[in-house]
Amino acid sequence: MSQSPAAPAQPQVPARRSFALVGRSRTLDPTRFAVRSDLADVRLADQVFAPHYAAHQPRRAAAAADLRTARAADSAVLTTLAPGDAFELLDVTGDTAWGIAPASGFVGYVPAAALEEQP
Template sequence: MPLSTELPSGQLQLSRPADRSDKPHLPVRGDLAHIGLAGKYFVPHYAVPMAHGVKADTALRAAGKPEGQELRAIAAGEVFDVLDIAGGWAWGQAKTDQLVGYVEFSQLEAVK
């Protein structure tokens, strides 16, 4: 009896390269994605965003390090949805324009 190559209905399958057309605003990394993208992007982990307020004017960076490229200024009071925290940096998405990047975690406080 030959093996079937068809997947049961509703299961993920790779049919083409991932759509990265709006990458600056797409909260997906190789290891993690926003929970809202589950079923659309295949990664090992999905995260529920944790809203944080920016304590003082700072920078949204492309990499989690002081010399990372500055994507834009992020103002005190803005909301930043944190998806991951590592090495003193938070990776996530700015609420105002949905831009994805890194903010120093010490510049954030949880929104209640």
């Protein structure tokens, strides 16, 4: 009578851990935290849930540009970037860039044409 070879041992799979949201969600000020309904700064991944995260791309203002609360040209101005000011680019849609002005800490929208790559 022949014996069939033993089946290879199955690797131990660790028990699945679950994650739970606890407490109330907090609303973050969108002019101070780079969080939108569709995108967030990856540096906030441990604080907020977003469908997508983006790592900032360093840019600087090539010309003076108003940082606004929304894409609309008539939206409120948060601050004005001076030529040479740093800007942390997170998204470009059409002709508008969204990101952070680190000098002021404001998050908003500027014309994409007003930005250039840092050397």
